[in-house]
Amino acid sequence: MAEQAHTIIGPDTHIxxxxxxxxxxxxxxxxxxxxxxxxxxxxxxxxxxxxAVEAGKVTIDGQVEGNVTARDRVELSxxxxxxGDLIATKLVxxxxxxFVGHVTVGPDAAKAAKPMELEIKPMAAAQPPxxxxxxxxxxxx
Amino acid sequence: MAKAAPQRxxxxxxxxxxxxxxxxxxSVPCPKCAKALIVEDVVINTxxxxxxxxxxxxxxxxxxxxxVAQSIEAHGGVEVEGIVEAKVLSGGPVRIGAKAQWKGDLxxxxxxxxxxxRIERGFFTIPDDALGVADLTPDDTA
Numbered sequence: 001m002a003e004q005a006h007t008i009i010g011p012d013t014h015i016x017x018x019x020x021x022x023x024x025x026x027x028x029x030x031x032x033x034x035x036x037x038x039x040x041x042x043x044x045x046x047x048x049x050x051x052a053v054e055a056g057k058v059t060i061d062g063q064v065e066g067n068v069t070a071r072d073r074v075e076l077s078x079x080x081x082x083x084g085d086l087i088a089t090k091l092v093x094x095x096x097x098x099f100v101g102h103v104t105v106g107p108d109a110a111k112a113a114k115p116m117e118l119e120i121k122p123m124a125a126a127q128p129p130x131x132x133x134x135x136x137x138x139x140x141x
Numbered sequence: 142m143a144k145a146a147p148q149r150x151x152x153x154x155x156x157x158x159x160x161x162x163x164x165x166x167x168s169v170p171c172p173k174c175a176k177a178l179i180v181e182d183v184v185i186n187t188x189x190x191x192x193x194x195x196x197x198x199x200x201x202x203x204x205x206x207x208x209v210a211q212s213i214e215a216h217g218g219v220e221v222e223g224i225v226e227a228k229v230l231s232g233g234p235v236r237i238g239a240k241a242q243w244k245g246d247l248x249x250x251x252x253x254x255x256x257x258x259r260i261e262r263g264f265f266t267i268p269d270d271a272l273g274v275a276d277l278t279p280d281d282t283a
């Protein structure tokens with residue numbers, strides 16, 4: 001069976017800012033900012049994520065600092081280190097995970113959460129550089 | 142010659158004094174502060190509205206159990222299949238079952254939350270050794 005295509009943010013990548021994606025993304029490097037996704041966010045054990053996260057499903061193996069909201073579920077593995085508030089419809093915590101923060105889990109929890117609004121503006125098309133020309137001084141002629 | 146009963150080490154939840162007791166003991170007085178201690182597991186399978194639950198063993202809330210308390214202090218850990226509304230301090234691992242409902246803060250050395258559990262309004266600190274019993278081995282506190 002063909003594997004579903006993932007967006008992978010490599011281990012030597014450091015990103016600051018906002019990120020959105022539709023399907024699945026796997027974070028191996030570090031990210032700082034905000035993440036909004038319809039699909040699944042996987043935070044690998046080598047990853048450091050200092051971000052407010054809103055996604056369908058969030059799987060945490062690495063380090064997260066920030067509030068996490070999942071419409072479906074959050075999974076904290078034994079290596080997970082999380083500091084921040086957690087809102088999810090379903091939660092799985094494996095023995096060994098580290099967690100400090102407020103927790104709200106239940107079928108209505110994610111619905112009650114205020115959705116994050118990320119406005120992604122398309123990058124401006126490349127423009128030819130403007131060259132300023134000064135009018136010639138008529139006295140010099 | 143009669144064989145000596147196996148011993149286990151417990152910590153008084155009033156004065157934090159540590160001492161050895163028979164592993165079959167259910168409640169003992171603390172030799173230092175003389176207050177009574179529950180050292181057996183507390184199993185709850187009905188509705189309980191209490192101020193405080195304290196034990197040197199485990200607190201087990203079964204499927205039909207419901208506890209509304211100000212605080213629960215369990216040196217051996219907590220297992221929940223029913224409903225808990227309390228501030229929980231645990232010296233052992235905490236397991237929140239798939240059909241459990243939890244309302245309240247938690248401080249514990251480790252947590253297992255099973256898929257399907259419901260948690261509302263809780264500040265969780267994992268790992269945490271608020272009770273200072275982490276160096277008692279699990280076999281000692283069980």
